[in-house]
Amino acid sequence: MFGAVVIVIMVLVAFLAPVLAPYDPYQPDMQNSLAPASADHWLGTDALGRDTLSRLIYGSRTSLVVGLSAVAAALVLGGLLGTAAGFLGGVVQAVIMRVVDTLMAIPMLLLALTLAAVLGGGLKNVVIAISISMIPPFARLMFAQTLTIKERDYVASLRSMGATRWRTVFGHVMPNAYPAVLVFGTMMIGNAILGEAGLSYLGIGITPPGAAWGAMVNAGFPYLLSNPLMSIAPGVAIMLVVFAFNMVGDGLRDVLDPRLRGTM
Amino acid sequence: MSGLERTLLLDVRDLRVEFRTPLGTVRAVDGLSYQLYENEIVGIVGESGCGKSASQLAVMQLIQSPPGFISGGEVIFGGKDLLRHKRNGPEMRAVRGGQIAMIFQEPMTSLNPVITIGGQLVEAVQLHCGLGGQSGKERAVELLKMVGIPAAERRVNDYPHQFSGGMCQRVMIAMGLSCSPQILIADEPTTALDVTTQAQMLELMKSLVKRLSTSLVIVTHNLGVVARYVQRIYVMYAGRVIEEGSTKDIFGRPRHPYTLGLLKSVPRLDEVQGTRLVPIEGMPPDLIDMPGTCAFLPRCPYSVERCQTDPWPELTSVGDGHRIRCYVDLESCPVEHAIA
Amino acid sequence: MNTQSPDQEEVLRLVDLAVHFPITRGVWRRKVGTVKAVDGVNLTVRRGETLGLVGESGCGKTTISRTIIRLYKPNAGRVWFEGQDISGLGERALRPVRRRMSLIFQDPSGSLDPRKSAGSIVGEPLKIHGLIDSRRSYNDRVEQLFRLVGLDPSMIDRVPHEFSGGQRQRIGVARALACDPSLIICDEPVSALDVSMQAQIMNLLQDLQEGLGGLAYIFIAHDLSVVRHVSDRVAVMYLGRIVELTESRLLYSSPRHPYTKALLAAVPIPDPFVEETRAYAVLEGEIPSPLNPPEGCTFHPRCPCCDPACKWQVPQLREVAEGHNVSCLLA
Numbered sequence: 001m002f003g004a005v006v007i008v009i010m011v012l013v014a015f016l017a018p019v020l021a022p023y024d025p026y027q028p029d030m031q032n033s034l035a036p037a038s039a040d041h042w043l044g045t046d047a048l049g050r051d052t053l054s055r056l057i058y059g060s061r062t063s064l065v066v067g068l069s070a071v072a073a074a075l076v077l078g079g080l081l082g083t084a085a086g087f088l089g090g091v092v093q094a095v096i097m098r099v100v101d102t103l104m105a106i107p108m109l110l111l112a113l114t115l116a117a118v119l120g121g122g123l124k125n126v127v128i129a130i131s132i133s134m135i136p137p138f139a140r141l142m143f144a145q146t147l148t149i150k151e152r153d154y155v156a157s158l159r160s161m162g163a164t165r166w167r168t169v170f171g172h173v174m175p176n177a178y179p180a181v182l183v184f185g186t187m188m189i190g191n192a193i194l195g196e197a198g199l200s201y202l203g204i205g206i207t208p209p210g211a212a213w214g215a216m217v218n219a220g221f222p223y224l225l226s227n228p229l230m231s232i233a234p235g236v237a238i239m240l241v242v243f244a245f246n247m248v249g250d251g252l253r254d255v256l257d258p259r260l261r262g263t264m
Numbered sequence: 265m266s267g268l269e270r271t272l273l274l275d276v277r278d279l280r281v282e283f284r285t286p287l288g289t290v291r292a293v294d295g296l297s298y299q300l301y302e303n304e305i306v307g308i309v310g311e312s313g314c315g316k317s318a319s320q321l322a323v324m325q326l327i328q329s330p331p332g333f334i335s336g337g338e339v340i341f342g343g344k345d346l347l348r349h350k351r352n353g354p355e356m357r358a359v360r361g362g363q364i365a366m367i368f369q370e371p372m373t374s375l376n377p378v379i380t381i382g383g384q385l386v387e388a389v390q391l392h393c394g395l396g397g398q399s400g401k402e403r404a405v406e407l408l409k410m411v412g413i414p415a416a417e418r419r420v421n422d423y424p425h426q427f428s429g430g431m432c433q434r435v436m437i438a439m440g441l442s443c444s445p446q447i448l449i450a451d452e453p454t455t456a457l458d459v460t461t462q463a464q465m466l467e468l469m470k471s472l473v474k475r476l477s478t479s480l481v482i483v484t485h486n487l488g489v490v491a492r493y494v495q496r497i498y499v500m501y502a503g504r505v506i507e508e509g510s511t512k513d514i515f516g517r518p519r520h521p522y523t524l525g526l527l528k529s530v531p532r533l534d535e536v537q538g539t540r541l542v543p544i545e546g547m548p549p550d551l552i553d554m555p556g557t558c559a560f561l562p563r564c565p566y567s568v569e570r571c572q573t574d575p576w577p578e579l580t581s582v583g584d585g586h587r588i589r590c591y592v593d594l595e596s597c598p599v600e601h602a603i604a
Numbered sequence: 605m606n607t608q609s610p611d612q613e614e615v616l617r618l619v620d621l622a623v624h625f626p627i628t629r630g631v632w633r634r635k636v637g638t639v640k641a642v643d644g645v646n647l648t649v650r651r652g653e654t655l656g657l658v659g660e661s662g663c664g665k666t667t668i669s670r671t672i673i674r675l676y677k678p679n680a681g682r683v684w685f686e687g688q689d690i691s692g693l694g695e696r697a698l699r700p701v702r703r704r705m706s707l708i709f710q711d712p713s714g715s716l717d718p719r720k721s722a723g724s725i726v727g728e729p730l731k732i733h734g735l736i737d738s739r740r741s742y743n744d745r746v747e748q749l750f751r752l753v754g755l756d757p758s759m760i761d762r763v764p765h766e767f768s769g770g771q772r773q774r775i776g777v778a779r780a781l782a783c784d785p786s787l788i789i790c791d792e793p794v795s796a797l798d799v800s801m802q803a804q805i806m807n808l809l810q811d812l813q814e815g816l817g818g819l820a821y822i823f824i825a826h827d828l829s830v831v832r833h834v835s836d837r838v839a840v841m842y843l844g845r846i847v848e849l850t851e852s853r854l855l856y857s858s859p860r861h862p863y864t865k866a867l868l869a870a871v872p873i874p875d876p877f878v879e880e881t882r883a884y885a886v887l888e889g890e891i892p893s894p895l896n897p898p899e900g901c902t903f904h905p906r907c908p909c910c911d912p913a914c915k916w917q918v919p920q921l922r923e924v925a926e927g928h929n930v931s932c933l934l935a
Contacts, residue, residue, distance in 0.1 A: 153715035157779075160673045161729045162702035175719050258719050258763045311798040428890055458660035459826060460887045463870035467886050485799055488829075488872030492879045511876045529803035531833035533873050537853045541833070543803035547768055 003247025010241055014060040021054035025211045034227050044229045046219060056233055058211040062123065063241065066196040067189040070130040075185045077131075078138025083177070085139070086146025087169055093143075100139045108133035108195060109202075116204045126205040130195045134188060141184055145177035179256035186249035190242030197238055213238050273446055273479055274300040274323070274364075279337035281315070281322045281503075284330060288552035292318040294503030296337070297579075300447060305473065305480045307494035307511075309487065309526075313548050315503040316483045320449050324360055325351050362392035365440035369452040371432035375424040381408070381435055382420035385442065392443040407438040411468060430461035434468065441472055448473060449481045454489065466493055487530055491515060496585075499523050502549050502559035505579065509586035519595060520588045521566045558590075566592050614684075615787050615820045616649040616672065621681035623664075623671050627895065639894045641667040643844035644681070646921060649787065654813065654821040656835030656852065658828055658867075662894045663841040665824045669789045672822070673707055674698050686786065703733050706780035710792035712772035716764040722775050723760030726750065729782040749778040753808060770801035777808065781816075789822045794830060806834055828871045832856065837927075840864050843894060843902045846921055849929040860930040862907045863887075901933065909934060 013020060023041075029049030037044045043052035078100075085096040112129035119125050149155065150173065158168045197214025199205035205214065213234040220230030281293035293315040300306055308316045321327050322334050325346065339346040341359065349355040360366075368374050376384060385404035389395045395403050401420070408416035411434040424432060433453065440448050450469065454462035470493055473480045482494060490497055490511065497514045499507040499522065507520040518524045525544040546563035556575045561567055570591045579587040582595070622644055627637040642664040649655045657665045670676050672683060674690060683691045690701050706729070709715035716725055727746045729735075736742040747757040753774040764772055773793060780788050790809065794802040813819050825831045831838055832852045840848040840855075840863065848861040859865045869884035889906040892898055898905050904914040913933055921931040 153709045153711055154717045156670075156675060157707060157709060157715055158728075160675060160702060160707045161732055162699040163728075163732050167732065172717050172720075176717065258765060311800060430890055458891065459828065459867060460660060460870045461890070463884075463886050486872075487799075487874035491874045491876045492872035515874065515876050526799060527874065529800055530874055531803075531806070531829040532875065533829045533832060533856055533868065533871050534875075534878065535833065539833070541803040541807055543807060544800040547770070548798065548800075 003244040003251065006240060006244035007248060010060055010064065010244070013057055014064045017057050017061055021051075021057045023051035023054040025050055025054040025058040034223065036227065037229055043233045044227055046216075046227075046230050047223065052216075052230055052233055055211040055216060056213070056237060059213045059216060059234060060237070062210070062212040063193045063196065063238070066123070066127055066130065067193040067241075067245075070127050070134060070192040070195075071185050071189050073127070073131040074134035074138050074188070075181060078135040079142045079178070079181055081135070082139040082142025082144075083146050083169060083174060086143045087150060087165070087173065096139070097143065100136045103132065104136035106133070109198075112199050112204055123205070123210075126196055126199055129199070130192050133195075134192070137188070138181060138184070141181055142177055145180055146173055149173050149176050179253070182256065183249050183253045186245050186252055190245045193238060193241060270304075271302040272299055273302055273341070275338075275340040276319075276323065277338045277340070279319055279322055279339065280335045281318050281327060281332060282335045283332045285552075290551045291503055291554055292332075292551060293322060294554070296500070296504060298498050298505060298508070300479050300481060302446075302479060303474075303477055304496065305470070305482065305494050307490035307497045308481060308483045308500060309485065309490055309497055310500035311485055311548065313502075313551065314500040316500050317451050319500075320366065320451055320481065320483055322347075323449070324364060324366055325349070325356055326360075326366075358392075361388060361440075361445070362443050363445050364447045364449065365443075365445040366449040366451065367433075367436045367440050367453050370456050371429055371436050372424070372456075374436055375432055377424050380421050380423055381427065385420070385435070385439060388439045388442045403442070407442055408435070410441075410472070411435070411438045429457055430464065433457060433461075433465050437465070437469060437472065441476060441478065444476050445478060447479050447481065449483070451483045452485075453482070454484075454486070487526065499526075502551060502554065504559075504576075504589065506560070506589045507587070508579070509583065513583060513586045517583075517586075517595070519582050519586070519593055520590050521564045521592065521594065522560050524594060525563075525565075566594065568592055613650050614648050615651050615686060616647070616822075617682075617684040618645055618647040618668070618672070619682040619684070621645045621647075621668070621671065621683065622679050623667050623676055624679045637895050640844050640897070641894065642671065642678075645841075645844075645846055647839060647846070647849070649820050649822060651786065652813065652818050652820055653836045654823055654834055656831035656838040657822060657824045657841060658826065658831045658838060659841035660826060660867075660891055662843060662891055664844040665841055666791060669707065669791045669822065669824055672789060673702065673705060699733070703729075703783045704785050705787040705789065706783070706785045708773075708776050708780050708788060708790045708793045711796055712769050712776060713764065715776055716772060718764055721761045721763060722755075722767065723750075725764070725775060726778045726782060729779060733783055735783060745782070749781055752781065752812065753778045754804075768801075769797055770804055773797060773801075773805055774808065777805070777812070781812070786818060787820045787822065789824070791824050792826070793823075795825060795827065802830070806830070810834060828867060829873075840867065843892065843897050845902065845931060846929075847903065847931050849921065851927055854928060858928075860924060860928065860935040861932050862909060863903050866906075 027050065029045070031049060032045050033047055033049040035041055035045045041051050041053065043056065045051055046055070081096050081100065085093040108129065111133055112126065115125045115129050155168060155172065158172060196205055196212065197217065200212045200214030201218040205212065216234040217231045220227070223230055277297050279293050279296040283290040283292055296315065296319050310316045318327065323339050323346065327334060334347055337347065341364070346356065346359065382401065382404045385407055386400040389400050389403045405416050405420050408420055413419055413431060413434055427435065454465055457465065466489065469480060482489065484490060494511055496510055497508065498505045499514065499520070501522050507514060507518065507523045514523060515527065518527055528542040529544055531541060544563055549559045558571050558576045561571050568591060577589055577591055579589050581587050582593055621642055622640065623642040625639045625641055626635045627639060628634060629636045645668060647655070657668065659665050667676065671678055678691050682689055685701060686704060690698065693701070723746050726749050727742060730742060730745060746760065750757045750760065755771060755774050755778065764775065767775065794805050797805065809821065813821065823831060823834050832855055835852045838850065838852045838855050839846050840861065842863050848859065848864045856868060859868055866887035870887065873879055887906060892902070892905070900916045901914040901919050904910050907914065911934055917933060919931045919933045921929050924930050924935050
């Protein structure tokens with residue numbers, strides 16, 4: 001449950017950022033630029049004198065937003081596509097899965113670059129790019145789950161009782177399919193945050209003065225030898241959060257398993 | 265049948281097998297003793313969870329460990345205790361397949377799908393009879409013919425998926441008997457097969473073990489199979505033998521309430537129309553929290569005062585070679601035995 | 605066997621039923637063969653009776669059960685249910701029909717949604733068919749069904765995994781009874797259970813039939829002893845056709861078809877005294893592939909008493925004695 005604790009802390013930090021951050025993360029302070037860790041600035045400052053700790057705290061908001069929204073969107077869209085393909089079969093299945101395959105062939109980076117070129121950079125487009133690139137794995141997972149569940153006797157039983165397809169899919173197939181997808185989703189949150197980090201690092205996503213962990217790692221690179229904390233602090237934060245989400249994913253798998261309910 | 269000088273092949277004494285699970289230790293086999301003599305067919309009968317399969321795996325030291333452990337007992341074979349040998353040591357490997365062979369329930373999954381039938385047979389004879397190369401291949405074809413596979417010379421090069429379930433089981437029998445072992449253990453050999461195929465397999469096994477003077481242990485829950493093929497029966501419940509005896513004694517004069525319960529709850533092909541089955545009430549025991557008293561007590565319609573207070577008794581003799589583990593001898597109670 | 609609307613006493617009538625499955629290969633799904641899973645079956649089931657269907661793999665008994673409840677559509681022939689021809693009805697038209705018949709499955713674990721409570725599983729048919737007036741009457745009915753099958757109503761909120769195999773099968777039975785059907789198709793309902801559980805469920809099914817009056821069963825199993833025990837009449841199937849149809853008491857005492865005789869011989873009786881004196885002959889050969897069934901009488905390659913005519917002439921099911929139908933040229 002270490003994972004859950006870390007995440008709760010992160011959410012609280014993100015929420016209470018204005019309260020917790022000792023300084024304004026965007027306010028430059030050339031007097032104090034590139035300061036090492038000290039009592040005033042626990043993690044030092046960056047090239048523009050902005051407090052690293054404050055930027056780290058505010059950066060958690062960005063990471064959380066990107067991680068959760070990108071995955072949520074991908075999960076819902078991918079999930080619906082996968083279920084439709086799995087349950088309806090035939091032409092629908094063929095079309096949907098080919099579209100998904102095509103999407104999978106496009107590297108996320110390329111997609112993000114294209115979007116950035118067309119729509120401009122910024123948080124919204126980072127989320128869109130990451131989200132679209134994540135749709136294929138969710139779609140495929142849901143597709144596989146639906147196919148398996150569709151063959152179970154209890155689905156045949158529903159049809160033999162005269163249940164509508166709607167009831168079957170939303171009442172029975174989806175509730176049995178979503179746990180695996182949800183678990184997968186929590187693990188993908190880590191990936192999404194890394195994705196944002198990567199994009200920001202390349203200068204596509206969040207650019208300074210925006211506070212985002214990936215951008216901070218990027219900005220800190222030239223100063224790695226003199227002020228390592230500038231890159232290391234956000235790097236460690238990314239690592240911790242990704243790890244935490246993965247652990248929570250594992251735990252979630254057990255929680256959602258109906259077989260572990262009750263006294264067994 | 266006693267009094268005749270028979271050679272004792274296998275002597276299992278107080279065998280205990282445990283499985284360590286997150287919920288506790290499951291005592292799958294809890295003090296099992298039985299004997300196997302030369303040239304006989306013995307049946308180990310019981311429902312799922314009684315420990316019959318686990319016991320045979322333990323004899324061959326095939327228990328997956330962890331979570332299973334052989335926690336006690338002796339398996340005397342050829343003058344030595346098999347359980348003293350190292351699990352994957354040379355002595356055990358020589359015994360397995362060479363002197364004691366085993367066939368399993370699912371013929372389709374017991375064979376390696378990527379090696380030809382011939383290849384697998386040759387492997388078996390190579391390991392245990394030392395027949396390699398050409399003589400190994402010839403032996404493989406011979407074995408296929410022995411178990412009645414048509415066009416053996418051609419089919420020896422086929423893969424398992426090209427064989428039907430019945431034919432796969434025949435191959436398993438061939439592999440098992442390939443080096444004329446002293447003992448063949450068949451663990452639920454027919455459960456996954458069709459009725460007519462089942463009959464063919466059992467007849468085949470019966471004739472082959474007779475021809476090769478191999479003793480056969482059939483582990484099953486099917487009372488019909490033991491009635492037709494087996495000479496002596498061990499009835500197991502919750503990891504122990506609760507009744508043992510000749511087939512006729514067990515079916516004709518069952519003395520333990522569980523045995524009687526089983527016989528009355530099974531439909532017979534020749535029963536009179538309108539016969540009512542008498543099920544055994546209740547549910548199988550939880551093997552984790554076993555009380556010291558009789559494991560069948562919660563379901564037993566014949567229990568007495570003593571069964572509640574005293575521990576589960578040892579096996580006591582009630583006739584020639586007929587023993588039960590019970591404080592109540594059903595001979596004293598009215599026993600119905602309806603035959604159509 | 606006419607195709608007119610049958611009489612009121614009949615719950616089900618199958619007329620020349622045929623169900624074929626195409627075998628396709630390749631990207632374009634070329635048809636390379638057909639499996640004739642059910643190949644010309646005629647059957648009737650009367651109100652309140654139990655008809656047993658028995659046979660080995662590939663005989664078509666499961667396909668028939670799925671076709672009756674219209675999970676499959678017949679390729680030829682008719683399915684009459686309660687006087688109505690349901691062979692060609694669409695899903696919507698089938699809904700009221702599916703209220704009147706239900707299916708019990710073999711696998712107690714797979715046939716229950718693992719995420720739903722036992723109560724909601726049992727009550728689902730009521731919701732599907734809109735038979736609830738109030739929360740109260742719904743709960744009452746679910747409780748009543750639980751009691752009918754011998755389950756403790758306090759377990760209504762438990763999930764399937766918290767029940768034993770036998771109890772799960774009881775949940776399946778309760779669900780099948782929910783809408784008061786006139787026909788329940790039991791597809792291997794006891795095969796996956798332990799011996800001691802089998803008797804409990806068989807007794808339960810028989811008690812329900814007596815208690816509820818007018819409830820008919822089609823009981824499908826591969827275990828001949830079980831089928832004979834519960835059924836009034838038994839149909840023996842081989843490769844998609846019925847080879848013998850008779851009362852169950854006559855099945856053991858006077859079987860007419862060679863396959864029936866072989867099937868009976870292959871089933872050992874749990875009684876060594878009887879087995880000792882029983883002369884039995886083991887059937888040779890294997891069940892042919894349904895993709896390529898033999899010409900003429902499909903059983904002729906394995907039949908101990910084969911006539912030259914059997915090789916090309918397909919025998920029809922005909923009455924050889926009162927209530928005893930056999931499909932064999934030599935019967």
